[in-house]
Amino acid sequence: MFDWLVVGAGFAGATLAERLATVRGERVLVIDRRDHIAGNAYDEQDAAGILMHRYGPHIFHTNSDAVFEHLSRFTKWRAYEHRVLAKLADGKLVPMPINRTTVNRMNDLSLTTEEEVEAFFNERAEKVDEIRSSEDVVVSRVGRHLYETFFRGYTRKQWGLDPSELDKSVTSRVPTRANTDDRYFTDTHQFMPLDGYTAMFKRMLDHPNITVITGTDYSAIKGKVPYRRTIWTGPVDEFFGFEHGKLPYRSLTFKHETLDQEWYQPCGTVNYPGEEVPFTRISEYKHLTGQVADKTTITTEFPAAEGDPYYPVPRPENAALYKRYEAMADATPDVWFVGRLATYRYYNMDQVVAQALATFRRIEASVPVGAAE
Ligand code: FAD
Numbered sequence: 421m422f423d424w425l426v427v428g429a430g431f432a433g434a435t436l437a438e439r440l441a442t443v444r445g446e447r448v449l450v451i452d453r454r455d456h457i458a459g460n461a462y463d464e465q466d467a468a469g470i471l472m473h474r475y476g477p478h479i480f481h482t483n484s485d486a487v488f489e490h491l492s493r494f495t496k497w498r499a500y501e502h503r504v505l506a507k508l509a510d511g512k513l514v515p516m517p518i519n520r521t522t523v524n525r526m527n528d529l530s531l532t533t534e535e536e537v538e539a540f541f542n543e544r545a546e547k548v549d550e551i552r553s554s555e556d557v558v559v560s561r562v563g564r565h566l567y568e569t570f571f572r573g574y575t576r577k578q579w580g581l582d583p584s585e586l587d588k589s590v591t592s593r594v595p596t597r598a599n600t601d602d603r604y605f606t607d608t609h610q611f612m613p614l615d616g617y618t619a620m621f622k623r624m625l626d627h628p629n630i631t632v633i634t635g636t637d638y639s640a641i642k643g644k645v646p647y648r649r650t651i652w653t654g655p656v657d658e659f660f661g662f663e664h665g666k667l668p669y670r671s672l673t674f675k676h677e678t679l680d681q682e683w684y685q686p687c688g689t690v691n692y693p694g695e696e697v698p699f700t701r702i703s704e705y706k707h708l709t710g711q712v713a714d715k716t717t718i719t720t721e722f723p724a725a726e727g728d729p730y731y732p733v734p735r736p737e738n739a740a741l742y743k744r745y746e747a748m749a750d751a752t753p754d755v756w757f758v759g760r761l762a763t764y765r766y767y768n769m770d771q772v773v774a775q776a777l778a779t780f781r782r783i784e785a786s787v788p789v790g791a792a793e
Pocket of ligand 1: 430767
């Protein structure tokens, strides 16, 4: 008899499995239908020995000391600040998010102060009475030219929807700067796990109370293995047999290539905002990991309507559909729904760890160790 079945060996499942086993001394069975642990953060050495990420580049960044300290139990870190350039149709490479260098390089200007750059934005910003869509957010801040150069095509490719149809939350996550800060993230902690994510997950799950079975779907375990309670980190609609219909996701196809050259591009990620190419970005792992090698591995991301669920589509009708599943989840005893798929939200890794640690505190406060409720 296991005390817990944890469905999914990503950040949500592994964080909870470790806490339940270590702090409460409970017996935990972790399953994942993929043939590996670490969920979407999974990394591995490819045939050329380059450490790469099967599900696209993952960069750890957080403002949470608690999350950083928690994960630091399982890994040493490599300091890494991610930088992104956008390749424009005319071939120019400019910093993304838009900053003073972007404005100067695009327009052959030499603005030197934040005031000058703010004035540049303000002269071009369009007045929008009520900001509703992603298009409104950007056009009201920096005007139509920058919007069309950086956001329109990229968003249409990424989401298969025009920014005018997308919730304002999508582009409000993308800042615009008047200074020359060209870091993609500004969080206080920005690191990569020194030996990679999979090695960190191995340490998290390496506990005598934890049994891990990969390549196994929940449907193969349900009713066959005895356990008292469940941590569910898979899609919430799947748990309820898609009773109210499928929650929509945007997917990606990854093209991984190892090249017989030392470097491919000048930074970790280059975005391709224009619609003249079907992909959104190319990432080169050696920038992230610091690995030294004669060859290099890159991943190109092609947004797709079908495939693995990656990005919940932020539209009001989808939020309403999720609410119906959330109500069912709240009414299901002995099952805890945690992580990006179980709560239908785009979460970064640190947010998932924070959510899992908060769930653990709620379990501690309400569930006696070992006993059935
Ligand atoms: P997952 O990692 O998806 O784990 C859930 C696991 O459950 C999966 O392995 C799945 O196989 C398993 N599962 C589901 N259903 C079942 C079932 N029925 N039976 C058995 N197993 C099941 N975050 C960052 O902080 N920084 C980044 O740079 C970053 N880059 C990203 C890039 C891309 C392309 C994407 C898509 C996401 C990125 N993220 C990034 C987000 C990050 O991937 C997530 O925050 C994190 O993976 C969420 O962890 P999770 O445990 O909730 O989900």
